[in-house]
Amino acid sequence: MKERLYIVIPAYNEEMNIEMVAREWHEVIANIGEGKLIIVDDGSKDNTYAKLQELQNELSYLIALTKPNGGHGSAVLFAYEYALTESADYVFQTDSDGQTAPDEFWELWKTRADYDIQIGYRKDRQDGLSRIVVTKLLKLVLFFYFGLWIKDANTPFRLMSAVSLSNFLPRIPKNHNLANVLLTVLYEKNKARRRYVSITFRPRQGGINSINIPRIVRIGLKAMKDFAGLKKSL
Numbered sequence: 001m002k003e004r005l006y007i008v009i010p011a012y013n014e015e016m017n018i019e020m021v022a023r024e025w026h027e028v029i030a031n032i033g034e035g036k037l038i039i040v041d042d043g044s045k046d047n048t049y050a051k052l053q054e055l056q057n058e059l060s061y062l063i064a065l066t067k068p069n070g071g072h073g074s075a076v077l078f079a080y081e082y083a084l085t086e087s088a089d090y091v092f093q094t095d096s097d098g099q100t101a102p103d104e105f106w107e108l109w110k111t112r113a114d115y116d117i118q119i120g121y122r123k124d125r126q127d128g129l130s131r132i133v134v135t136k137l138l139k140l141v142l143f144f145y146f147g148l149w150i151k152d153a154n155t156p157f158r159l160m161s162a163v164s165l166s167n168f169l170p171r172i173p174k175n176h177n178l179a180n181v182l183l184t185v186l187y188e189k190n191k192a193r194r195r196y197v198s199i200t201f202r203p204r205q206g207g208i209n210s211i212n213i214p215r216i217v218r219i220g221l222k223a224m225k226d227f228a229g230l231k232k233s234l
Helices: 018-032 048-056 072-085 102-109 129-146 162-171 179-189 213-230
Strands: 005-011 035-042 062-067 090-094 117-125 157-161 194-201
Touching: 005 018, 005 072, 018 035, 018 048, 018 102, 035 048, 035 072, 048 062, 062 072, 072 090, 072 162, 072 179, 090 162, 102 117, 102 157, 102 194, 117 179, 129 179, 129 213, 157 162, 162 179
Parallel strands: 005 035, 005 090, 035 062, 117 194
Antiparallel strands: 090 157, 117 157
């Protein structure tokens, strides 16, 4: 029996990218032949969801879902919970901006049985200096709060076994904006079988990034407050 892979992608105002991204990652699922491509529209104000609904008629493995806007973490958690409910064996998460390369997925898939989680490590980033600085600051913050030196805790390129994800997911606060960061912390703290793999991280393929510097600062300040409160429980 083939193992069921669920690729999950949150999307917000990505009408410029969503068709390309959906087609690229749908091909991965089609090659495996078992599973689904789940794209969660997080209350977009543009035609993202309408385009996804049209694509469903052509892409047989695609399931388009929508929900009220709650931020990236909310959409990711929604997608993870859906995948587990649908009896996925493995869950892979990436983003809808076209910055990750589907052909690099196979490096993770071929070693899936050996790890609970495999995370892409953005060694050569092409998305701007400000994003690189944010990632480095996050690394320092996580070391301060949790004593963990993590290469890249928030990469949207991660393959997880459903068994391990189902164990850790209930410990993430509902709608937490940095859900992937906290998941990485949990995998590290519990010494799960983990692996970091260098990946390409391309420039945004189209549209405008909804995360700007002021919003990054606000998210960062809230994250530090949340980390302080979650330190003992995690």
